[in-house]
Amino acid sequence: MRGIGKRFPGVVALDGVSIEVGKGEVLALCGENGAGKSTLMKIIGGVYQPDDGEVLVDGKPVKINNVVDAMKLGIAFIHQELNVLDNLDVAANVFLGREPLTGPFRLIDQKKIHADTEPYLKRLGLDVSSKTRLDKLPIAQQQMVEIAKALSLNARIIIMDEPTSSLTLTETERLLELVLDLKKQGVSVVYISHRLGEVNQIADRVVVLRDGKNAGELSRQQISHDSIVGMMVGREVKSFYVESTAKRTPAFLKVRNMRSSRYPTKQVSFDAGKGEILGFAGLVGAGRSEIMKAVVGLDHFATGEIFLGDAELPVGKSRDAIARGIYLVPEDRRGEGLVTGMTVRENVTLPSLNKFASVFLINRASESKVANEQIQSLKIKTPNAEARVVNLSGGNQQKVVLGKWLSMDPKVMILDEPTRGIDVGAKAEIYRIMRNLAEQGAVILMISSDMEEVLHVSDRVAVMHEGQITGVLDRPDCKEENIMQLAVGKKIAAAKAAFAN
Amino acid sequence: MKKELGIFTLLLLLCGVTAAINPRFLSATNLTNMANIIGLFGIFSLGLGMVIITGGIDLSVGSMFALAGVLLSMFLTEIAWPFASWELKANDFKQLPALVEKFQKPNPVSQFVWGQFPNTLKQDLVKSAGDTNQTARLQTALAGELNRVIAGPSIYDKDRFAALSLPSKAKGLIEKDGSAKNHAKLNRLLIHSAYGETLTSPREFWPWPLAAAVAILIPMLLGWAHGALITRMNIQPFIVTLCGLLLYRGLARYIADDGTKGLGNAEGFETFASLAKGKFLGLPAPFVILIVLSVIMWFVLHRSMYGRYLLAVGRNENAARFSGINTRAVIATSYILMGLLTGIAGILFAFYTNSISPSNHGNFFELYGIAAAVLGGCSLRGGEGSVIGILIGTALLQVLQNLVNLLGIPSSLNFAVMGAVVLIGVLADQYFQERAKKKLVKH
Structure with a gap:
């Protein structure tokens, strides 16, 4: 691939990226969330069309219009x-x-597909019958079936996007062996992973992307944990952040031994003080959102202890959490944060509706008053409080979510990816709102996969890795390298404990 | 609001066309009859609308009608009320002079009863029975004395009652004899068989307010069960209520022994019958009840907290839950509400048909309700709908049926016409929505 560029509305996802993969080579593609890895792979797979640049296979330029084209070229995708x-x-x-069809009624040739499938399963060392239903197989074996499918397409290039994120340790080992087998059989593999250990183990070469550009390349001999992390981080800093002014205050929110249903064997404990913005960094799937959902009582299987003051x-009672002023601004704004078909007024007052209801009827006038107060103080750009939320921009929608909680005097505000998909101007306003709220004495927990945001908005940063907090960094130690090291599960000296007993 | 306007126009158009072709459409009889039916169907369609707004469905309405109807009829005309009072009341005496005449006849029963009365009363009765000014006083006095007889020991004597044909219930009691508790019932039955037409027959079945409560509470209880299965066990509403449809129909047929149950001449629950079948301000009772319930439901859906939650849960259950709304309770309550409205409509419908054949009473009613709600702008995906829309939808369906009758369209086409109109209505709505969306994109 040469000089690939791809733009989405408001975002340049890829800007002149080039990569190449040799026959029988394992190329690891690394980069932070949003660095452009997935977009690049989707271009190869025919899901997206590049705006600039060209894709070459066997030295010939090709145009991949859709997934079928990619298949014909021998490119297979394991998502x-x-x-x-x-x-x-x-x-x-x-x-x-x-x-394959057979007979006068064009029925599926069952004999043939089973007979043809068996050799691929053998080649992968998968000891199951081709007649097994997939829900009877563990995830790792299901993934093998996907690989078998790729092989049956005579795939010459297999792209694996975070293939191990849902696998256990032994399953991961098995998959890595398989990648090496495929390599021996002359198949090229592009391996995308946040797990640098795996990359270290199997990659012949590493290409690192950063902000949609090539950040560098490492040959087999140069590959090391630190060299990859070093390449993934390091970029200029923009200035619209409201820098931290907070002093450390005694712990107000104490979370102890929290287990979420996502990582039932891992425990999370942390403290946060009033007026503090505690950032939560980590890779996608580190269990950050799950822990926060457990804290606000939305995970019915969660266990642990939560203290607010004394x-x-x-645990596991969301209405109790809300009644005590612990609020969540969820990651999935449209799915969980807002009822988008309803008006701004109806959304803002949804959690506090009982305040507006006398006996059983809602007082619309006071409802509108509160909604308009939030529209003004948060500068929500909407024609009026009666506009449907679905018609607002992402940033304004997010402000509506904030508004519904801000009208209820938050004690603890948890924001999950608060600025995802939001334009730069609205981002700055949301940071300002967060800082104001903190200065008024609220505890703020912010999950973010945006490194700059974590670094510049947080007073402290807790880093999670596979369901656990690997360490908390104080303001002076909040450096990209430190966060990346902790995010991939390495221990570093600067990391502090997440709580004091 | 636009949605409702569109369907309202369609309703007016249909009314206009029908009235133009057959002026009988506007006759008082036809309009009254239609108002009656709209009332019956509107009430449970409102409930179905609420359930549909949560994104659910209730297919068990028709079967609940059968069950509620069968139970209502049985409690009113077949099942004995264990605390029934066997005392006579002053207004149980219908023709006082005729009764007094009967007392004086020289037959063993009369002589026995007459003999129990004090002399002053005897003289009083003979002297003033014909005087209408004295009637009330005499009735009270007579009731007092007769009740003393009724409460006393058994008045049965083989010879004494030899000439009378006894009611089977009295015979049964005589055979069993014994329990002092039953003497009152036996005495009352015997006295009634002796003086039959001049006395009101004894009321021994359930009092109508309680029978009505059973017919309403059972559907509410079933609604609660539906809600619990849907929200606690996560079974799809379609499945839960489909099972209900089969279950309650079967239960109704079993309870009724697959026989037709009736309400007869409403003897003993005349008040109830007149409430359900009578008229208020010249309008049929079901229609008036629908109007009252609609006003209440309008406030519930469009002005109350519960209504707001209902719409929020229907549109986005997750977001509602994340806002601290007890989504399970909201959804489950809608099914209980549905049960309440089904119960009320079921009673009215039982009185409307007056006979309840459990195998087809209320068949397909759930589908009328769903069609009305959908025509009225409820989305089966949930989160959308209005009380006004449901009312117009119900009216439209009933006008359509009326139209089929009045325009001489073969009644076998009834369902086909309805199906076609619902389809056209929904298609038109979809078309206008798409157009509105396109306009929005262009701007």
Whole structure:
């Protein structure tokens, strides 16, 4: 791929990126969340079309218009989320979309697909019958079936996007062995992973992307944990952040031994003081959102202890958490934060509706008053309080979510990816709102996968890795390298404990 | 509001066309009859609308009608009320002079009863029975004395009652005899068989307010069960209520022994019948009840906290839950509400048909309700709908049926016409929505 560029509305996702993969080579593609890895791979896979640059296969320029074109060129994609139909058997999955037909009624040739599937399973060392339904198989074996499908397409290039994110340790080992096998068989593999240990183990070469550009390349001998992290970080700093002025205050919110249903064997404990913005950094899937959902009582299987001041809170009861002023601005704004078909007024007052209801009727006038106060103080750009939220921009939608909680005097405000998909201007305003709220004495927890945001908005940063806090960094130690090291599970000296007993 | 306006126009158009072709459409009888039916269907359609707004569905309405109807009829005309009073009341005496005449006849029963009365009363009765000014006083006095007889020991004597044909219930009691508790019932039955037409027959079945409560509470209880299964066990509403549809129909048929149940002449619950079948301000009762319930439901859906939660949960259950709304309770309550409205409509419908054949009473009613709600702008995806829309939708469906009758369209086409109009209505709505979206994109 040469000089690939891809723009999305408001974002330059890729800017002149070039990579190449040799036959039988394992190329690891690294970079932070949003560095452009997935976009680049989707261009190869035919999901997106590049705005600039060209893709060459066997030295010839090719145009990949859709997934079928990619298949024909021998490019197969193993996605982060499995793309299998677990209600069908192995053979049906392998031959999905190109089933051989037979007989006068053009029925699927069951004999043939099973007979043809078996050799691929053997080649992968997968000891299951082609007649097994996929939901009977563990995730790792389901992934193998996807690889079998790729092989059956005579794939010469297999792209694996975070293939191990949902695998156990042994399953991961098995997958890595398989990658090396494929390599021996002359298949090229592009391996995308945040897990630098795996990259270290299998990659022949590492290409690092940063902000949609090539950040550098490492050959087999140069690959090391630190060299990759070093290349992934380091960029200029923009100035619209409201810098921290907070002094450390005694712990007000104490979370102890929290377990979420995502990582039921891992425990998380941390403290946060009034007036503090505690950032939560980590890679996607580190369990940050899950812990926060557990703290606000939205995970019914969560266990642990939560203290607000001296009072202990019941766990797993979201209405209790809300009643005590612990609010969540969720990551999925449209899915969880807002009822987008309703008006700004209705959304703002949704959690506090009982304040506006006498006996059983809602007082619309006082409702509108509160909604308009939030519209003004948050500078929500909307024609009026009666506009439907679905018609607002992402930034203004996020302000509506903030507004509904700000009208309820937050004690602890948890923001999950508060500025994802929001333009720069609105971002700055949201940072200002957060800082104001902190100065008024609220505890603020902010999950963010945006490194700059974590570095410049947080007073302290807690870094999570696979369901655990690997360390907390004080303001002076908040450096990109430190965060990356902790995020991939390494211990470093600067890291402090997350809580004091 | 625009949605409702569109369908309202369609309703007016249909009314206009029908009235123009057949002026009988506007006759008082036809309009009254239609108002009656709209009332019956509107009430449970409102409930179905609430359930649809949560994104659910209730297919069990028709079967609940059968169950509620069968239970209502049985409690009113078949099942004995254990605390029934066997005392006579002053207004149980219908024709006082005729009764007094009967007392004086020289037959063993009369002589026995007459003999129990004090002399002053006897003289009083003979002298003033014909005087209408004295009637009330005499009735009270007579009731007092007769009740003393009723409460006393058994008045049965083989010879004494030899000439009378006894009611089967009295015979049964005589055979069993014994329990002093039953003497009152036996005495009352015997006295009634002796003086039959001049006395009101004894009321021994459930009092109508309680029978009505059963017919309403059972559907509410079933609604609660639906809600619990849907919100606690995470079973899809379609499945839960489909099972309900089959279950309650079967139960109704079993309870009724698959026989038709009736309400007869509403003897003993005349007040109830007149409430359900009568008229207020010249309008049929079901229509008036619908109007009252609609006003209440309008406030509930469009002005109350519960209504806001209902719409929020229907549109985005997750966001509602994240805002601290007890989404399970909101959804479950809608099914209980549905049960309440089904119960009320079920009672009115039982009185409307007056006979309840459990195998087809209320068949397909859930579908009328769903069609009305959808025509009225409720989305089966949830989160959308209005009380006004549901009312117009109900009216439209009933006008359509009326139109089929009045315009001489073969009634076998009834369902086909309705299906076609619902389809056209929904298509038109979809078309206008798409157009509005396109306009929005262009700007």
